[in-house]
Amino acid sequence: MPPTEDLELALRGAALRVTRPRLAVLDVLRGHAHATTDEVLNDVRDRLPEVSHQAVYDVLRALTAAGLVRRIEPQGSVARYEVRVGDNHHHLVCRSCGTIADVDCAVGSAPCLTPAEDHGFVVDEAEVIYWGLCRACSAAPPVLPTLVTTPERGTR
Amino acid sequence: MPPTEDLELALRGAALRVTRPRLAVLDVLRGHAHATTDEVLNDVRDRLPEVSHQAVYDVLRALTAAGLVRRIEPQGSVARYEVRVGDNHHHLVCRSCGTIADVDCAVGSAPCLTPAEDHGFVVDEAEVIYWGLCRACSAAPPVLPTLVTTPERGTR
DNA sequence: CCGTTTACTTGACTCGTTCAAGAATGCACG
DNA sequence: CGTGCATTCTTGAACGAGTCAAGTAAACGG
Numbered sequence: 001m002p003p004t005e006d007l008e009l010a011l012r013g014a015a016l017r018v019t020r021p022r023l024a025v026l027d028v029l030r031g032h033a034h035a036t037t038d039e040v041l042n043d044v045r046d047r048l049p050e051v052s053h054q055a056v057y058d059v060l061r062a063l064t065a066a067g068l069v070r071r072i073e074p075q076g077s078v079a080r081y082e083v084r085v086g087d088n089h090h091h092l093v094c095r096s097c098g099t100i101a102d103v104d105c106a107v108g109s110a111p112c113l114t115p116a117e118d119h120g121f122v123v124d125e126a127e128v129i130y131w132g133l134c135r136a137c138s139a140a141p142p143v144l145p146t147l148v149t150t151p152e153r154g155t156r
Numbered sequence: 157m158p159p160t161e162d163l164e165l166a167l168r169g170a171a172l173r174v175t176r177p178r179l180a181v182l183d184v185l186r187g188h189a190h191a192t193t194d195e196v197l198n199d200v201r202d203r204l205p206e207v208s209h210q211a212v213y214d215v216l217r218a219l220t221a222a223g224l225v226r227r228i229e230p231q232g233s234v235a236r237y238e239v240r241v242g243d244n245h246h247h248l249v250c251r252s253c254g255t256i257a258d259v260d261c262a263v264g265s266a267p268c269l270t271p272a273e274d275h276g277f278v279v280d281e282a283e284v285i286y287w288g289l290c291r292a293c294s295a296a297p298p299v300l301p302t303l304v305t306t307p308e309r310g311t312r
Numbered sequence: 313c314c315g316t317t318t319a320c321t322t323g324a325c326t327c328g329t330t331c332a333a334g335a336a337t338g339c340a341c342g
Numbered sequence: 343c344g345t346g347c348a349t350t351c352t353t354g355a356a357c358g359a360g361t362c363a364a365g366t367a368a369a370c371g372g
Contacts, residue, residue, distance in 0.1 A: 017338055019350065037328075052352050057329070062350090075229050078328060092277045103271040113284065115259040120291030121248045128269065129283040135276030173369055175319065193359080208321050213360070218319090234359060 014066040021051050025059045029069060029083045034100040036078050074100070074129055088125065094134035103130065170222040177207050181215045185225060185239045190247075190256040192234050230256070230285055244281065250290035259286065 007026045011018045021044065028043040029035060035043070041056045060081055063069040070085045074093045084102065092101040105128075113126040132138075163182045167174045177200065184199040185191060191199070197212045216237055219225040226241045230249045240258065248257040261284075269282040288294075 017349065019338070021351075050352090054330085054353080055351050058350070071231070073229075073231050075227070090271070092271060092275055092279065094277065101275040101277065103273060103275070105272075113286070115246070115248060115286050116261075117259060118286075119248055119257040119259070120294075121250065121257065121286065121288045122294045123248065123286045123288035125287040127285045127287060130269070130271050130274075130277065130279045131281040131283060132277045132279035138276075138278045173318065175369075177320075206321090210322080210361090211320050214319070 010068055014068055016062060016066055016068075019059075020048055021055045022059050022063070024048050024051070025056060025063065026068070026083065029081055033082045033084065033102070034072070034080045035082075036080050038078075040081065072100075074098075090128040090130065092130045092132065092134075094137055095131055096133055096137035099134045099137075101134070166224055170224055172218060172222055172224075176204055177211045178215050178219070180204050180207070181212060181219065182224070182239065185237055189238045189240065189258070190228070190236045191238075192236050194234075196237065228256075230254075246284040246286065248286045248288065248290075250293055251287055252289055252293035255290045255293075257290070 004023045004027060007023050007030075008018050010026065011022055016022065024044045024047050025040055027047075028040055032039065032043060037053075037056060037060060040060065041051070041053050044051055044056060060069065060071070064071050064081070067085060069081050069083050071079055071081055072091060073079050074091070077093075077098060080100070082102075088105050090103045090105060092103055093099070113128075115121075115123060115126075160179045160183060163179050163186075164174050166182065167178055172178065180200045180203050181196055183203075184196050188195065188199060193209075193212060193216060196216065197207070197209055200207050200212060216225065216227070220227045220237070223241060225237050225239050227235055227237055228247060229235050230247070233249075233254060236256070238258075244261050246259045246261060248259055249255070269284075271277075271279060271282075
């Protein structure tokens, strides 16, 4: 059982109760960036076999609301979560296999960009998703060697 | 009934068959940016009362695959569609009411940004979503006057 | 006009996520 | 170091956007 004292501190710092499901979820996410709810559930059950899926949903929502985890939801993917927060980094997403990689923000702190025209909006964050093909998929294209630009699903 | 000859040309230009559901969907989207599938369905039924929801799903998929419409899917929202394509513009989304506004790309043509580190990805597009509060919501905050930065739900 | 291909209708179904009610647990306070 | 209350977790049902599948209708090239 790895030390989870820092996780406990993180929870207390966010005024959240310290529970085993919450510690487990944080610990899982620490070792598995961009995990889906389902993946989190499975990994958590390796440690706490009895947790309900609802508990994981609740925990992820609480942690997200508290700012301890970030929820990302790229086109066509289910929700994914990561513990890397507060640095406003961005994501590279592979159109073919769905792999996600982190990219440091090119500009600085949030909002790292400001829109050309803000239409009266008060902007607090710029979310950037870079779409393309990961190294493996661009080396061995699945079906069409050309036409990378086509919004093809890789979702099947 | 407005002239739809240009829409017909657009379909033919994309090597798509010209059908009434397709013309209607394009026409609806032309007048209603960022409409959800359901909104498109309703608006289309004002003209063609008998279209099935499946037809609208199929049409939207075909048009998206052909590049005639763009699909956007901000956090917590269902899929939305727009006919403005080819200029790689971005979106402002209100965290509170969900309103979406278009913003011209600050930089240039796609991919308007390049990631600091590409992790071997071949990037073809940078999708940017500016999160904040629209003019109305920032003037009359729903619940919390402060703490705009908090990842608060406005999703309901 | 005819036949083939592609699109649409109908209706059932999947899957991620949420709702609701009750049992269990964390934790502030005495 | 109990005890009580609020919060969280369990259980199980429900919801809704989107998809699948089989059959009918409509484009459009010949």
